[in-house]
Each structure stands twice: as C-alpha cells, then as structure tokens.
Amino acid sequence: MPPPHVNKIPRIEVKTGTLDVPLKFLDQDYQELKKSCIIKKERYVDDKFPSDSSSIDPKKKLKLDLEKIKWLSPSKIVSDPQLIVKEVSRFDYSQGCYLGNCWFLASVGALTFQDDIMDQVMPADQSFGQDYAGIFHFRFWRFGKWIDVVIDDKLPTINGKLIFVRSTTSNEFWPALLEKAYAKVCGSYADMHSGVVSEALLDFTGGIHLRFEPAKTSVDLWSLMNRASKAKALMACGSFQGKTSENTVLPNGIVQGHAYTVTGVSKVTCKEKQVRLVRVLNPWAKGEWTGDWSDKSPLWNDVSEKEQSKCCSLANDGEFWMSMEDFTTNFRQTDICCLSPDFLDSSSECSWTSTCYNDSWVAGTTAGGCLNNKDSFWTNPQFRVRIEALDKECAGQCPENILVSLMQNHEKRNRSEVSNYAIAFSVFAVNER
Template sequence: MSQLKESRTALDGGNTADALVDFTGGVSEPIDLTDGDFANDETKRNQLFERVLKVHSRGGLISASIKAVTAADMEARLACGLVKGHAYAVTDVRKVRLGHGLLAFFKSEKLDMIRLRNPWGEREWNGPWSDTSEEWKKVSKSEREKMGVTVQDDGEFWMTFEDVCQYFTDIIKCRLINTSYLSIHKTWEEARLRGAWTRHEDPMQNRSGGCINHKDTFFQNPQYIFEVKKPEDEVLICIQQRPKRSTRREGKGENLAIGFDIYKVEENRQYRMHSLQHKAASSIYINSRSVFLRTEQPEGRYVIIPTTFEPGHTGEFLLRVFTDVPSNCRELCLDEPPRTCWSSLCGYPQQVTQVHVLGAAGLKDSSTGEKVRSAVQRGTSTPEYNVKGIFYRKKLAQPITVQIWNHRVLKDEFLGQVCLKTDPDDLQALHTLHLQDRSSRHPSDLPGTVAVHVLSSASLTAVPQEAQSLLWKSLPATGEDAPIL
C-alpha cells in the first residue's frame, strides 16, 4: 500500500516517469519530440512509432504531454483541444487499415495511429481523426468497431502519429523488461547492482566526484564494468536514485541531478579507470529519480561511471543493465593490483602498459581464399582493429608480444608478430612495425606491418589519456607479462 501512495504522490507532483516505474517495475525512457524533430523527419518518426508499438504490445505504459513552460501555461487549453501540462495516457497503438471491403485488404494502405486519454475524462482533440471527423469515412465500419471508436466527450480520442509528433512535446515509454526464458518475446539478461555516492576526505576513498566537468574528482565516482559479447548488441541502462525519506513523504520530488557516462576500455581491464578513454555513450543529466539510456555498442568491455552533477552530493542508487547475453556486470573497487603476502616473493608490478593496435597493412594473402578475421573488417590485407589491452608488468626486460593470425577452420595460420619494449618515457608514441617470425635469436621479417600506440607509466594508476580506441587482436607472450583477465 505504501508503494501505491508514493506512486500517486509522484503522479500528482507531475513526475509521470517515476509513477510509471513505481506501478510497473519497468524502466522509463523519455523522448523529447521537439529536440528530435520527429514531426519533420519521417524516417525517425516511423522508427519511433515501431518502438512505441512494440512497448504497447508487450504491456508497457506510455504517456504523452505538452510541456508547460510557465505556471500560466499549466492546464492551458489549445485551439486544437489539447491541454498543456497533462499526462495523456496512450491506450492503444495501431496500424489502421484504410478503405472498405476487399479493396482495402488488397490495397493494404495503413495509417500509424494512437489513441490517447485526457486524465480529466473530457476535452478532446478536435483536429483530424477526432470523434466526429470526416476522416473516419475512410475506414470501414468493422475496422472502426474493432478500434472502439465512439462519439462521446469521454476524454479518449485518436490521432495520427504524425500529429502526435507535431502537437505533443514529450513521450514517456515505460518498458516492461522481460527476463523470463519461457516467454516467446525477447528475453533480456539483467544485472542489478546497488551503489552509493559517499564523501570521504581521502581522494582514493571518496565516491562523490561529480560529472565530467569536474576533472579533478570525476574518477572518484563509483565505477562498474560490463561486457558486450556479441559483434554488436543493444544495451539498456537505467540508474535510479533513492529519494530522501522526508521529501518522499512530503511529495516534493527533490532529487539530485544525476546521469552517467560509458567508456570503452581495454579487453582485460579489471581495475578502476583513472584517465579518460573513448566515450562510447552518455546519458542526460536531470533531477529525475531515474535516468535511462538505450544504446548499441560493438563487442568489448565498458565502464559505466554514474555521477551526481555536482561533486560532494551523497545518495544511494540502483544500477540496472540489460543485455542480450550475460554481461558479467560488476563494480570496480580496486585502483591497482592488490599487494599480498606473495608480492615479496613473486614481485609486484613495476610498470603499467597500455597497448593499442590501430591496424595492419600488407598482410600475406591466403592462397585458399580464407579471410583475415577481424571484428571490424573481413577479407582484407589491411584490417583495422578495435581492442586495447592493459598489462601490469613485473619483468620489464620481457617484451609484450602482439601476434596476428589468419583464422582457418582446422588450424589458424600465424602471420607474424611484433615485440614491444614499452619504454615508459616514450609516451603517446605511434609505432609502425614490420611483422617478424617467432625465432627467438634472429627473427626474420614477414609480409606486413602493424601500427600500435604504446603508453607506459611507472605509476600503476597513471596511464595517460589516449585517442579513440580501434580494434586489434593480441596474443601476448605467456609468463609474467600475460594480461590480467
């Protein structure tokens, strides 16, 4: 019962997205129709309609509203009959067949339409396709009955989706995320983690660093790592803050401004980030209880950094990550490899090195027609790659080896390798190196070159900022310098 009261309070306060999440347990996605220019971009509008149709068909809740800029605008009625500041519930989404009889069936002309309901239960849209509109003559009687078209001032009416995008400013989709393996619909894998923004005088323990505008403290925020294990996958990410108890009782809706950034990192990273890498995506920052982002990302490893907009603010949050296959999402707690009782015997890393292979050129062509395998390019002797690796090194004299292979069905073909000495003074250095064979004493050159960035530092938390990551395939030498996985 308390959950229901909180939902009604949020709804009365105008925060429709929070109310929908409370009622359903789903995740809400706000769509700004004005910023997205959906009224004038037919392609984007059609794509959005398909997403709205899918959410509705799977039991999700959808609302539409016209933004009230000033207090005087609130509940102002427009000439078209719509009211500003109202959360119109979407009660049906259809592709409506136009025409009559068999001609309509064979012509198969359909119109994207949405049925909405005014929360007042009266005052309806009076434009095209309103209750008494002449346009309904284009639709057969059986189709109208199927749609439940009535001529009553009951607050429920139909609009074309084009008109919805023209007159409304915002749509909120609340998805019901399906995690059941018994469902016929798409099943998502959910990772759910609880976290908090906390203050501490020690920068290494502080977890309230603020957004990226505060570069000195940004990396002090909580960090979470997850993996995309398909060549490309849709990822849904939602962060929900826990409102202060006092404001929840009073219904004031005082939330922190929150958001998050996502960075593509090295394939074997398992410690916290301390410098910028390639930003893969970012959410908006808003003082809403929840922030949602839907993004498509290529295969790789990613770090989510949820933050408050200003540093020093504290609060609890829930992070939810949905992927097609398990993402192994977890919090990054350690800044560097831990020191253990074995460190004095086996040694402790003296240097950290980030190896970034940009691409290769002039590779030997396969006589059997096999392709050079790459997550980005296939069938080419000049592949571009998109993976980085980070190595915590104990024996600096032992180089890091990058090998390139040609994938075959029965046995992979070795194309060559390069050995990287990783001089810590050679920062941001771009090297174009000839591939060599695996002879340990007198290696010979093989066809092809590989371009790599090598970044090293004696400080294990100070790998310098690098440019955007590309893709590579690294088979490092075994032993002490193998990547930490």
C-alpha cells in the same frame, strides 16, 4: 556427562522486499491488523495516516477549506460500496479538481490494461464483503523493493462527495483507495501534486523505463510503440508546457503541461493509404483532441466500417485517436515502462537480462562531479559490465544492446520535500587485454 545431541535445522534466509514477501510499510502488517479487527469486531483506524489535515495538506499548499472536509467510509457515501464493479477499466475514474496528480492517474490508466500487474498492485484478497474490517492494502515497488501499504477505508469528502479522484460509477472505490495508499507513501495528498509519469509507472511495475522525445528521436517510434503495446508495456505521454500557466486548453483540445495515457496504436486504410494512429486518454475523463482523426473527424468517413467499429468512438470520455504526425507535434515526451525491454528488438526470439547495482555519492570521497572535473571524476562509483555476443537469433538487430537506467533514492518521507539532485552517468568502452 556430555549434553544430548541436538540436530540443528539450517536457517533459511527469506528474501524480503520481493512481491512474495514485500516489506511492511511503516511496520504495519495487513494480515495481523485485519485479524485483530475481526476478533475485536471493530473497523480499522490507521494511526500512521490519520483522518485529518496532516494527511491531506500539512503545509496548506492546496486551495482547500480544510474545515469543510469530512472523512467518510464508503458505506457512509453510498449504500452498496464495491471495490470493483464488473472489472477494472481506464474509464472507471476522473481526476479530482483540487489535486494536480495527472502524472499518477495517467499511469493508473496504463495499469488498467495489464491484469497481472494490477493484481500485484491491488491484491485480490480484499473486498467490502464478508469479514469486512475497513482495512485495505496495496503494493508498490520503491527503489528496488516491493512494499505493502496498509490504509483504512476513510476518504476525504466535502458535502458527501470525494474531493480527489472520483469514480464514474458512484459505488466503485478502487481508484480512491489506490490513490489514498499512494498518498500515504508520498506523505500526504498534497505531496502528490505535480510529478512525472515515469515515477508512478516504475512504482507500479518495478520495471524498466524509457523516455523518447517524439520530435527528436531517430527511431521509428510508432513501430516501437506498437511492439511495446503487444509486449504489454505501460505507456504514457506528456504535452508541451505552456508559456503562461499549466492546464491551458489549446484550441485543438490538448491541455498544456498535462500527462496522458497512451492506450493503443493502430493502422487504418484511408483512400488506399495506410495511416498510423495513436490512441490517447486524458485522465480528466473529458477534454479531447479536435483535429484529424478525432471522434468527429470526417476522415473516419473514408475508412471501412470494420475499422470504424474497431477504432472510432463518439463518447466524450477523454479518449481520442490522432495521427502519429500530430502526436509528434503535440506531445513533448513518450514514456514506456516494461518488465523487459525485449520489444526493442524486432525479433521475438531476443531476450534481455538485467542487473541492478546500488551505490552512493559521498561529498569529499566519491562525489567526483562530471567530466569537467578531470582530477576527481575517477572517484565516482564505477561499474564494469560485460556485454556478451548476441545470439544467432538476434544477429542483425540494433547494435545498442545495452540499456542503462539511473534512479535516485529519496531519503525523506514527504515527497515534496525531496531534493532532486542533478546526477548522470557516462558509458565508456573498455578494451579487453
């Protein structure tokens, strides 16, 4: 007798690594872990990022007395802990004195301007309120995939005070918890010491990164930054390295070898002349530029009251204005990270499309070196890209209508142990036959 007929339901393949279905970092499922804690009426304890020295400084590179550190839940630090007080702001935090992660916090400052991106990184389904189980989760984009990172609520303190990023409002904890989640991804807090802004900007957005050297670029950088700001891009900048040591404060207030957030661009009229300004934020939450257009600059006296009220602030909060000329002189690089590079074109009608390719260099087979190695150069991974003709709306725009970005995927868990290899790409024109 033949078997009964069975209707087979087609299998729908769920694409993981997206914002809707992120990969579970270290195989930890936030919803399942939280549900289990609520049922058991207990607080979550993260065994994958334990509350001990291995999560802070496993190789003892930081100048910290690890014996003095106590991991405390926010409720043990203050009586009324909140994840967010009022709303997320760039003025909510200041960098801790033990960890050189200004590159990360400068990126956080840029992140606070974009509510939709902030909601992606810090999902809204969590608080210290009802059904609190001491568990949080954050999402980062890592090398083409979104990951969901679970942490418990214990934070490293000395004498009851946070030792890394600190909130300007004592009972607000989103900055410290976000920093902890990123430290977990990096391997430890110490693994966050020293870095480049573009790394965190990409991890927050999964977007496209552009870097400009203000003193060397041929483009009108202020106009480009102005369009990027309107397009809700994240922007940051880095000062020139000093000859002696990092974090040397110059007489004009700029910190050498330091990452800053670009928080705005604007124009003001001074003595009937238009002045192009850039607003910059120091993640220390103090220490400002003291030259022209700084908080106490007399140049503001020659600006209308309306423009003064819009721009000028006397608060010692680490944020300041400076002219584009002074910005060019004092900052070595400007980083812009966006979900789409549409702002590169002056027409709002232009839109870009993107494609991602994955490949690798393998010694002896596909690692052909640079153009100096003519015999083996051809063995490098190759990709052919067709550039379509520009739409009528975009006609007359910049001819450089292709943007290529190369990212190196890390294999090791601890960020400080990763080898950053010298890699590059070459672009060639291929004539159609």
